[in-house]
Amino acid sequence: MTVNCNRHVGGDxxxxxRLLPTDWxxxxxxxxxxxxSLSWHLQFHPAKKTGGPLLLLLHGTGSSAHSWSELIDPLTEFADVLAVDLPGHGFTRGAQARMMRLPAMAEVLQQLLAHLQCTGRLVVVGHSAGAPxxxxxxxxxxxxxxxxxxxRIVGLNPSLVPPPLLYTTMLGPVVAPIATSSPMTGMLAFLAANTGMVDQLLDSTGSKIPESHRRHYRYLFTQPNHVxxxxxxxxxxxxxGLLTKSHALSLPTSFLLGAQDAWVKELPLKNVIRSSFPTADVTTWTGGHLLHEERPAEVARFIQTIVLTA
Structure with a gap:
């Protein structure tokens, strides 16, 4: 079946x-x-030949569709590709605080897919928080x-390990309102623009990514709405809450982990996957949390192999 997102060219x-930097x-x-209320930023890349599935690419927290940029060419060898900036991220505007929880974000994502009128087979690829x-x-x-x-669902470096119990029960409700307040996010954006904070953050992932990607992250984190x-x-x-209902997931799922992922540690992540997604395929490669940005061609082949055997 040929994928057809009837409205993918209907956007502005x-x-x-005008909105995006010239080097984006x-x-x-x-x-x-x-x-x-949302103005979605999306990029639709048609396949080089018909008959393949649609790949929906969901980036992680603090990222944007730019993180998939070096995968687009190999992915369009076998599939149509739809990459979006999630609400509150990148160049998608109009997000409300209530949309930033998983159920609400899944709902607005569903509204977007329905609006775009996509048909055919769908593989959802999520990196980090994009996987949950x-x-x-x-x-x-x-x-x-x-x-x-x-x-199928493909999770790359999936953020499925809950925060420590101390954070969940005590610190989370206190820190969250402070961290998400306008003065705090404005200050963080100022620090991102005037210090090495973003590079330190990227270094902490355990991944070595191209300078061009670092430059795009630096730009994003100077934008208070993105922060x-x-x-x-x-x-x-x-x-x-998500893991308690994971047993109801009927779609086949594949996970790709990074052995040097410093943000989502391999061992506790494998334990969660074993418990909550016992039938999932799990693969571990050398690499950090931004595995798809440091090994894009190989990750694209990984996704292609999964799609061709689905």
Whole structure:
């Protein structure tokens, strides 16, 4: 079946060109799609030949669609690709605080997919916090998509390890309102622009990524709305709640882990996967938390192999 996102070209390309920096990856593919209170930034990349599935790419907390930039060319060898900036991230505007929890974000993502009128087979690929979002979406909406058939979830460096109990029960409710307040996010954006904070943050992932990607992250973290969205998404994640209903997930799932991932440690992550996703395929490679940015061609082949055997 040929994938057909009927409205992928219906967004505002000119407004996207005005909004994005001139050096932004795949800028010509960018569209702004207005839907309720949100102005979504998305990039649709048609496959080089028909008959493949649609890959929906969901980035992690604090990132944007730019993080997939070096995977686009190899992925379009076999699939249509839809990469979005999640609410509160990148160039998607109009996010409300209530949208930053997994169930609400899955709901607005579902609204976007319905609006775009995509059909065919669907593989949802989520990096870091994008993986639990993919799972939340699948649990709620995978069987409610006329014409669109979800066939698999692929989680790259999935953020499925809950925060420490001390944070969850004591510090989280206190820190979250402070960290997500406008003065705090404004200060963090100022620090990002005037210190080496972003590079230190990227170094802490255990990944070595290209300078061009670092430059894009530096830009994003000078934007207060992006900083606020990242902090709210992080503060609003209810991983224990997601894991308690993971047994209801019917889609086949594959996870790719980084042995040097300093943000989501391999051993506790494997324990969570073994307990909550016992039928999932698990692969571990050398690399850090941004594995798809340091080994893009290999990760694209990994996804292709999964798709071809699905």
């Amino acid at each position: 390309a000119e407004a996207a060109q 990856p795949h800028r010509k593919a960018s569209r702004l799609v207005a839907l309720d 979002l993919a799972i939340e979406w699948a649990l709620r909406f995978a069987k409610q998509m006329p014409g669109l058939t979800p066939i 606020q969205g990242a902090m709210e998404f992080m503060a609003g994640a209810d991983l224990p």
